[in-house]
Amino acid sequence: MGGVCSWKREYYYADENPNRRGVSGRYFKSRSSKWMWMMASAFFPPVVDCQSPRGGRSTCPSLMELCIHKIREDVSKFGSFSVLPRDVSQLIFNDLVYSRYLSAYSIEAFRDCALQDMLLKEYPGIKDSWIDVVSSQGSSLLSLDISSSEVTDYSLFLLKNCSSLQALTFDYCDLITEKGFKQISGFQKLTCLGFKNSTALTAEGMQCLSSLVNLVKLDLERCPRIHGGLVHIEGLTRLESLTIRCCKCIVDSDMKSLAGLVNLKQLQTPCVNITDSGVFYLKGLRKLVLLNMEGCHITAACLDYLSDLPSLQYLNLCRSSLKDAGCEKFSTALGNLEVLNIGYNDITDECLTHLQGLTKLESLNLDSCRIGDDGLANLAGLVNLKNLELSDNKIESDGIQHLSGLTNLEDLNLSFTLVTEDGLRNLSGLRSLKSLNLDIRQITDSGLAALTGLTGLTHLDLFGAQITDSGTKYLQYFKNLHSLDICGGGLTDDGVKNLKHLSSLTVLNLSQNLDLTDKTLEHLSGLTGLVSLNVSNSRITNDGLQHLRPLKSLRSLSLESCSVTAEELKKLQLSALPNLVKFRPEL
Structure with a gap:
């Protein structure tokens, strides 16, 4: 049967998606949507749900699902x-x-089960005693994640029986010392290794990595004592992904050790102390696809070195020292670029003239620059753009007309700009749009009316927009919405009634609408696909919680600053919402 039912051990390159924004546990959110260079997301198996789905007709779970569901309930009975x-x-x-449901007691039932994957990232209560059971899996164990646990060096000693380990992650394991790291050298089959935030790992301790010749992915994020230690990975020529994010001890001389990693495809160096001189050592990495140098002390002069990287498609120079001067090298040095992030730099409309030649560009982040309407005219020819981040710029409605021809756009962020309803009319022809961020105070109901032709939208952010009950009637055109934020304070229960037909919704944020009552939860009770719901800062009470019982898929629920108690929320979780793992207020 192999490992077909196991969790994935694969790793992925950055998924550039600047506008996908989840709902915060709090009822406010950050100032704008930030560009995130994402690594692999945690994989969750499907939820076993024996209740009726959103369509109202029940589906019969498989026999295996029923058995596992029963075992979960009676797990203490199995030895x-x-x-x-x-x-x-x-x-x-x-x-x-x-x-x-896994505990120090129930994990004993898995001793000698020859499991292949034990992914226990951030699982509460993990100590060395658990690892004795992990070790009993022997050579069958291929993947182990015990991040944020209280394991010590002894756990790594126990794992010597697991000689076939391919992926090992123990991020934020503060009790592991340099003595424990020495055990890692025995795992010769490792392809993926991560120990973020390890204050015990030193340059000398990194000698344990030199024998791991099969490593493909290595994550050293937030390891503050590894200056000089990268020399020990010079021989790991199979390495394709290296992360030294936020290792402020890393300087230009450390980068010289990376020059021979000829198979490197992804390099993450945000917030390290490298300059243009450090970038010089990357010239030979001809397979490099993704380079993230956010927050480094680099200038446009490094573009000369990057021109020697023919495979480069993703470049992040956000929060560096870019200015208009020198940006003329963009079009000549980076003609094959598909993703460019130069947000939070001191660049203006003048710089954008040099992006006209990047015709292959699919993603562009200009968050918090000094871009105005004139600059947007230079983007009109970038017809392959799919993702465009323009948050927190001086853009007004007149500039939006230059985007009307970007018919391939899928994600667009206009939050904290000066755009009004008049400008939104220029977006009506962008039928490929899936994600639109309009967290703009001056947007009102008529702005929604101008967008009704964008029927393919799956994510709509109207967090600070002035939407009232009257405006919610236009939401009926967006049947495919998966996530929706309306937090401007203008909604009442009557307006929420217009949301009950959005059956595809999984994330809904209605926080800060002070007039919402228990009737709102009644209107939402049919949205059985909801995974995250935020109705904080409203007039909802404990009595309204009964309406949430049908929402069996709900995993996150926020009702802060409401007349709701943590005790009643806990009762709701135990009696009706078994998949609810995050709720506020909490005990």
């Missing part, structure tokens, strides 16, 4: 799962981890 087929034991283990 061992080792007699079961490995894939079945793996499914049970995954489910217990996901539902937070």
Whole structure:
């Protein structure tokens, strides 16, 4: 049966998606949507739900799902799962981890089960005693994540039995010392290794990495004592992904050790102390696809060195020292670029004239620059653009007309700009738009009316817009919405009634609408696909919680500054919402 039911051990390159914004646990959010260079997201198995789905007709779960659901409820009755087929034991283990039913007692039932994957990232209560059971999986164990646990060096000693480990992650394991790191050298089959925020790892301690010749991915984020230690990875020529994010001890001389990593495809160096001189050592990395130098002390002069990287497609120079001077090298040095992030730099409309030649560009981040309407005229020819981040610029409605021909745009962020309803009319032809951020105070109901032709929208952010009950009637045109933010304070229960037909919604944020009452939760009770709901800072009470019982998929619920108690929320979780793992107020 192999590992078909196991969690994924694969890693992925950055998924550039600047406008996808989730709902914060609080009822306010950050000033604008920031460009995030994402690594792999945590993989969650599907939720076992024996209730009726959003369409009202029940679906019969598989026999395996029913069995696992029953085992979860009665897990204390089982002494061992080792007699079961490995894939079945793996499914049970995954489910217990996901539902937070795994404990120091129940994990004993998985001793000698030959599991392949034990992904326990940020799982509460993990100590060395748990690792004894992990070690019993022996050579079958391929992937282990015990990040944010209280394991010590002894745990790494126990893992020597797991000689086939391919992926090992122990980020934020503060009790592991340099003595424990020495054990890592014995895992010769490792392809992925991560230990973020390790204050114990030193340059000398990095000698343990020199023998791991099969490493493909290495994450050293926030390791503050590794200056001079990169010399120990010079021989890891199979390395394709290296992260030294926020390692402020790294300087230009350390970058010289990377020059021979000829298979490197992804390099993450945000917020380290490298300059243009450090970038010089990257000239030979001809397979480099993604380079993230956000917050480094580099200037446009480094573009000369980057011109020697023929495979480069993703470049992040956000929060560096870019100015208009020198940006004329963009079009000549980076003609193959697909993703460019130069937000938070001291650049103006003049710089954008030099982007006209980047015709292959698909993603562009200009967040918090000094761009105005005239600058947007230079983007009109970038017809392959799919993602455009213009948040917090001096853009007004007149400038939006230059975007009307970018018919491939899928994500557009105009938050904290000066755009009004008149400008939004220029977006009516962008039928490929899926994500639109209009967190703009001057946008009102008539702005929504101008967008009704964008029926493909899946994410709409109207966080600070002045939308009233009258404006919500236009939401009926957006049948495919997965996430929606309306937090300007103008909604009442009558307006929320117009949302009940948005059956595809999974994330909904209605916080800061002071006039919402328990009737709002009644209107939302049919949106059974909701995974995250925020109705903070409203007049909802404990009595209204009964309307949430049908929302079996709900995992996050925020009702801060309401007349709702943590005790009642806990009762709701235990009696009706078994998948609810995050709620506020909390005990």
